[in-house]
Amino acid sequence: MTCYNLPIPMLCECIDSILALSLSPAEREIIVVDDGSESSPMNGLMRYGTDILYVRQQNQGVSVARNNALRMAHGQFIQFVDGDDYLIREPYECCLDLIRNHPDAEVVMFDFTQDASDTNVTQKDIIKTSGTNFLSNHNLLGAIWCKLFRQSVRSELEFTPGICYGEDEEFTPQLLIRAEIVYATPFKAYYYRQHEASVTQQKDGDSKEHRLNDSLQVIRHLHYLADRMPYNDRLALNRRVAQLTMDYLYNTILLHQSLATLNAAIDTLRQEGLFPLPDRDYTAKYTWFRRLSNSSIGRALLLHSLPLLKKER
Secondary structure, three states: OOOOOOOHHHHHHHHHHHHOOOOOOOOOOOOOOEEEOOOOOOOHHHHHHHHHHEEEEOOHHHHHHHHHHHHHHHOOOOEEEEOOOOOOOHHHHHHHHHHHHOOOEEEEEEEEEOOOOOOOOOOOEEEEEOOOHHHHHOOEEEEHHHHEEEEHHHOHHHHHOOOOOOHHHHHHHHHHHOOEEEEEEEEEEEEEEOOOOOHOOOOOOOHHHHHHHHHHHHHHHHHHHHHOOOOOHHHHHHHHHHHHHHHHHHHHHHHHEEEEEEEEHHHHHHHOOOOOOOOOOOHHHHHHHHHHHHOOHHHHHOOOOOHHHOOOO
């Protein structure tokens, strides 16, 4: 659990959601990593006693905070929770039951919601597959906090320090490629809270550039890794690279509203072999985005139409 400058009641709501699960003290380990908050929340967390391990680090970003937690964790399975969010008990119990009843499980994927009353837990849509197969055939929700994963599958994989936007997008597909048995579920087990202080809500010029630069760094790294993977893994990761590249151009349009900036971004991608987007029918939206982005007229249409459309997950 990572936090930075969050209200004590919000942190307590997150911790309480974990303590409410059907896990005995011997089965759980709650590591709270404070990424150098201006005021330490430790006094407000004293009532949890030995139920939590509180660690305070110099402000270095969420990637370093998560890496430190990974190194300290003793559990067989890892669940990340951001301190301003919380787990929803009933659907998350279904995820726990999956790893209890299926010893082969290496990753359990679930969904998030912003409506805590939306807790449908139907079992019929659970998919058992490999990580490579899932990446090859489905869109991926990159958020690592919607993944319950076995520590041994991660091996030495860590988050890249310094990346504030999209650090999950670099970590998660690499994790899935390593997993032989993945259970993909529709359970909305994670409450995701958006508020003005969230990193993703910052709209100033520096934040916009940082977001786009981080995204491009992630795309470059995954593209580099894909070229060195076995054939099936390469195909799977290249699909994710293509979709992240589409997202990069999508965000360039939304954040800058400038055809010149969009063309400059495309020129950068072209020089690195990332554009044009691969001629694959991954999804209907990907197909039409790929076609429109290949022409000047199409780019002008994208510039005017994208702000009106809902982004594909």
